[in-house]
Amino acid sequence: MSRQIYFCGSIRGGRQDVDLYGRLVAALRRYGTVLTEFVADPNVTDMGSNEGTATTDREIHDRDVRLLEECDTIVAEVTQPSLGVGYEIGRGIAMGGRRVLCLYRPQPDKRLSAMIRGLPPSKDIQVVDYSADSFEQVLSDFFSAA
Numbered sequence: 001m002s003r004q005i006y007f008c009g010s011i012r013g014g015r016q017d018v019d020l021y022g023r024l025v026a027a028l029r030r031y032g033t034v035l036t037e038f039v040a041d042p043n044v045t046d047m048g049s050n051e052g053t054a055t056t057d058r059e060i061h062d063r064d065v066r067l068l069e070e071c072d073t074i075v076a077e078v079t080q081p082s083l084g085v086g087y088e089i090g091r092g093i094a095m096g097g098r099r100v101l102c103l104y105r106p107q108p109d110k111r112l113s114a115m116i117r118g119l120p121p122s123k124d125i126q127v128v129d130y131s132a133d134s135f136e137q138v139l140s141d142f143f144s145a146a
């Protein structure tokens with residue numbers, strides 16, 4: 001069976017990076033099935049326009065926890081801070097058995113949360129600094145280490 005990839009990106013935390021999310025999701029499709037393509041949908045706004053099957057916040061939460069249970073790999077773009085993304089990463093790690101790649105674009109005057117940067121690194125849990133032009137190599141390195 002192909003890899004089941006849960007992609008996380010900010011929605012209500014701000015949609016500044018939605019185009020990059022689209023490029024990441026397109027690249028991730030080469031490595032497996034992306035369960036959360038709606039995160040990269042430019043029609044989904046921070047004020048909550050509907051993104052498919054779930055309409056209420058409870059439905060969104062329950063569907064996403066179910067998808068987290070189904071996935072074997074979590075890839076999170078963590079540059080734009082998002083409560084939901086932080087929750088998904090923590091909950092996914094607590095489930096155990098999932099590989100996790102957090103992607104961060106360093107910027108002046110900002111620091112990534114210690115609760116993400118401080119994750120104990122391993123082959124299966126990585127927090128990587130990257131740029132919008134360099135993610136292909138980062139993804140290739142992460143998935144080839146599986």
Ligand SMILES: O=c1[nH]c(=O)n([C@H]2C[C@H](O)[C@@H](COP(=O)(O)O)O2)cc1CO
Nearest residue numbers: 008009010011012013060082083084085
């Ligand atoms: O409408 C939604 N649909 C949805 O799937 N999410 C999930 C997936 C994203 O990786 C993450 C974004 O969280 P937040 O909205 O707090 O930035 O939460 C979050 C929302 C809105 O909070």
